[in-house]
Amino acid sequence: MVLADLGSRLRGALSSVESASDDEINSMVKDVCTALLESDVNIKLVVRLRDNIKAKIKTELSPEETTANKRKKLQKIIFDELVALVDSHEEPPKPKKLSTSTKVINGKKKKVAKTNSHVIMFVGLQGAGKTTSCTKLAVYYKKRGFKVGLVCADTFRAGAFDQLKQNAIKASIPYYGSYLEQDPVKIAYEGVTKFKSEKFDIIIVDTSGRHRQEQQLFDEMVQIGEMVQPTQTIMVMDGSIGQAAESQAKAFKESANFGSIILTKMDGHAKGGGAISAVAATKTPIVFIGTGEHVGDLEIFKPTTFISKLLGIGDIQSLIEH
């Protein structure tokens, strides 16, 4: 019962629109909403989306049009509304290499040595996939020529450092961590300082899982943030998360002010409706999706591509003129 089904349902519904009567259109909209609910999209968002769709139908569809035209318009309206659901209209930061960044000096572009490394801090709920995604992202940037280091600032989860270390070694990524030090704030600071002094382009800091119900854990996250001053904070979210997504995401946004989301475990049947609700609630873009347990299982997220894919209509872009 996933968004992928929505695609076939939607097409089914659209093709069942013959006379494009109000009844037909209403039942189609209802189908779309049910399918979204079954994909964990927050119920309030679904209600809003339904109202938007209905309003657009009212203004954009005229009774004189041919059925084919109406269908086309209906499809576009629904596609656009779905994209709007996952599109935060925010651009995530693009890391630059220390050696090749350009600056405008006296009106002229000049190559200068960038002095500050791009520090990425990972936050999220327990078991969401932070540690795994850290290495995936490190490998992603390494392949693109960046010098990347990993810092394990999780001193809580049993075996956390071993996990990061084994991943890092397999992927030949330099790492920093400690078996003895208990204070994650200290390790984070030491690791970032070390990699900065060694002129790393990107430093990725992994942290423990936490949840909004435990203030102490959130305080710790804020302290780590203050210590390492991340240029980018990424919240990692499990794609199968349900109705709790919104409140957790909001709480993380307030405390950690994350600027990007990585949606994990999208290789299952869950279609990320809960996380989509989190995007809408926090106006934060999804930048990558995790599609497996292996280090290469990371894909760039694009709202239009994502929705087209979920709808099972890969070539929707060509179907409708934007």
Add this chain to the structure above:
Amino acid sequence: FFSKITSYLGGSINIEDVSKKFYDQLISKNIAPEMAKNIIEKIKSKLGNQNVTLATYKQALTEELTKILTPNVSTDLLYDIKRNAANPRPYVISVVGVNGVGKSTNLAKLAYWFLQNNLNVLICACDTFRSGAVEQLKVHVNNLKNLNNQSSNNNTKIDIFEKGYGSGDHVVTTAKMAIQYAANEKFDIVLIDTAGRTHSNTKLMAPLKKFGDAANPDKIIMVGEALVGTDSVEQAINFNNAFGNKRNLDFFIISKVDTVGDLVGTMINMVMATKVPILFVGTGQTYTDIKRLSVKRVVDMLMN
């Protein structure tokens, strides 16, 4: 005049309107739409066309939710284990589930609980895939050893059995060796951890059957997490079907209940989909954060 009085006393309601309202409420509590629909349909057909008040509707729904969550088999695991004491083969329990839900952590909590109940526990590391999985269990076993030494009744023992990482038959061989070792060393229980896997990936699910056949656990416990939404239905069904047609899951542990507030609908989803009862709920990240299910509290959360 009459209608005024009845409404004042909680008069009859429009059953369709109220059903819609409760359907939405169940969904907002993280119950999957298909399950919510089943439940509401049941209430509607039960109440029929009688004159229904809001109070009777609520009562019927409360009863239905209670019925769903109340196990119809014994969940007295300790009793079952003690009955096995004379058996030369140790009592074997395995945890299974999707990635990151809390299998290893709740396995360690179970181990702690068994130690408190004077049972000797051997933890077997059969997640031979995920980085750090073996070391994670080693840390837990060390912690539990220390706790055990500090406590007054330290006549119980805990240890780990591991053969490192590997694929193919490595899991099955490790499990078999652990059970043999536990029998020789007089451990009462073998707790087998397994790798997390995507429930819809048949290539990853197929080895579970082989594992189940070889280790033949007395109890297979699926750990499911309270955070998961509608996917929990399919997760429960697929894991329940993973062990062939002669074997089902025995229990659920629903983890991370402390992270969802009163959005506890996952429990309904998983139990309704499979009729498998909930043994424990996980309520945090320390060894004592494992609690018996209070059906009444869960139903209260869903109703309010």
